[in-house]
Amino acid sequence: MSAVPAQVPSAAAFKVPGFWGRALHHRSFTIGGALTLLLILAAAVSLVWTPWSPYEMNIANKLQPPTAAHWLGTDTFGRDVASLLLVGARASILVGLIAVGIGLVVGTALGLLAAAKRGWVEEAIMRFADFSMAFPAILSAIMMTAVFGAGIVNAIIAIGIYNIPTFARITRASANAIWSREYVAAARACGKGAFAITVQHVLPNISAVLIVQSTIRFAIAILAEAALSYLGLGTQPPQPSWGRMLSEAQTMMFQAPLLAVFPGMAIALAVLGLNLLGDGLRDLLDPRLARAR
Numbered sequence: 001m002s003a004v005p006a007q008v009p010s011a012a013a014f015k016v017p018g019f020w021g022r023a024l025h026h027r028s029f030t031i032g033g034a035l036t037l038l039l040i041l042a043a044a045v046s047l048v049w050t051p052w053s054p055y056e057m058n059i060a061n062k063l064q065p066p067t068a069a070h071w072l073g074t075d076t077f078g079r080d081v082a083s084l085l086l087v088g089a090r091a092s093i094l095v096g097l098i099a100v101g102i103g104l105v106v107g108t109a110l111g112l113l114a115a116a117k118r119g120w121v122e123e124a125i126m127r128f129a130d131f132s133m134a135f136p137a138i139l140s141a142i143m144m145t146a147v148f149g150a151g152i153v154n155a156i157i158a159i160g161i162y163n164i165p166t167f168a169r170i171t172r173a174s175a176n177a178i179w180s181r182e183y184v185a186a187a188r189a190c191g192k193g194a195f196a197i198t199v200q201h202v203l204p205n206i207s208a209v210l211i212v213q214s215t216i217r218f219a220i221a222i223l224a225e226a227a228l229s230y231l232g233l234g235t236q237p238p239q240p241s242w243g244r245m246l247s248e249a250q251t252m253m254f255q256a257p258l259l260a261v262f263p264g265m266a267i268a269l270a271v272l273g274l275n276l277l278g279d280g281l282r283d284l285l286d287p288r289l290a291r292a293r
Contacts, residue, residue: 022284029280035273043089052080054087054240063256072262075245076252081259084240085266091152091235092242092270095225096218098156103163104214110164111171112202115179116194126172129165137162137224141233155234159224163217170213174206208285212278219274226267242267 023029051071058078066073072081110129114122135143141158148154178184178201187197228234229243237244242263249259 019284023280026280026284028276029284032273032276032278032280035269036277039089039093039270039273042086043093046083046086046090050080050083050086052083054079054083055238056080063252063259066258073256073258075259076248076256081245081262084245085242085262088240088242088245088263088266089270091229091239092222092225092267095152095156095159095234096221099159099221099224100163100214100217102157102160103167103217104210106160107164107167108171108203108210110168111173112175112198114168114172115175115202116198122172125168129168132161132165135162138227138231138233141228145233150233150236152235152239155225155228158228159221162224163221166217167210167213170209171206174209175202178202178205208281212282212285215274215278215281219271219278222267222270222274 023033056079058074060078061070061074062076062078064070064074064078070080070082072085075081075084110125114125137159140161141155144154144158175198179197184197184201187201192200225234226241226243226246229241230247232244232247234243235241245263246260246267249256249263252259
């Protein structure tokens with residue numbers, strides 16, 4: 001009588017809980033996701049509805065405290081603060097998406113090229129990244145403003161350029177770790193070229209790192225946009241901006257301190273939410289942490 005072979009556990013027996021099942025039990029991810037969703041909802045709602053027109057001035061009703069008609073009061077021009085905050089969320093998301101997109105696309109491409117080619121190509125790209133990091137977003141925006149004039153487009157370009165070296169360095173470091181793996185060596189032995197290995201093996205395995213970094217850089221882009229608008233270099237009137245709301249409120253700190261509190265809280269909550277979301281994604285997308293959980 002032949003022995004019954006030992007039953008091999010199926011793959012389902014080792015199946016870990018789904019991503020969303022783990023995500024809903026992760027405190028940083030849930031709090032960060034809720035705050036980020038609130039930011040997106042505010043921008044989406046402002047596309048179709050605001051309590052008042054954010055461009056309508058009523059000097060007779062300026063500096064009003066929060067009331068049933070104006071939930072968060074009015075500013076120095078009599079504009080509804082709640083409407084300004086809702087529409088200002090659109091500018092923050094627009095700048096963050098495009099600026100991070102520029103850094104992600106260009107920086108990732110340069111980092112992948114540096115890891116694949118090595119030698120003088122890698123050295124040249126990394127020295128370019130070091131040189132670019134010497135010019136912060138605000139300094140780059142000031143230089144571009146002096147040449148092309150102030151505006152949201154120049155602010156986006158300046159923040160995007162500032163993001164490129166960060167993504168390039170992170171991509172290159174992560175890709176170098178993948179290039180040293182056995183399955184990449186096997187792929188090279190099978191005759192695959194550097195481009196095919198980069199697309200099929202390297203990029204998919206570093207995507208989690210890039211996603212996490214994108215959320216963190218998004219938060220930094222919102223801060224940079226607010227700072228540039230505060231200095232008058234970003235979003236220009238009459239388009240609402242959280243940074244410019246802070247700039248206009250600084251002269252009324254004693255008469256109407258809430259004018260600075262509301263946009264300041266909006267910036268703080270948006271940045272906090274994106275940072276917590278990035279921390280949560282880092283934990284959830286790390287295979288080692290996923291197995292531990």
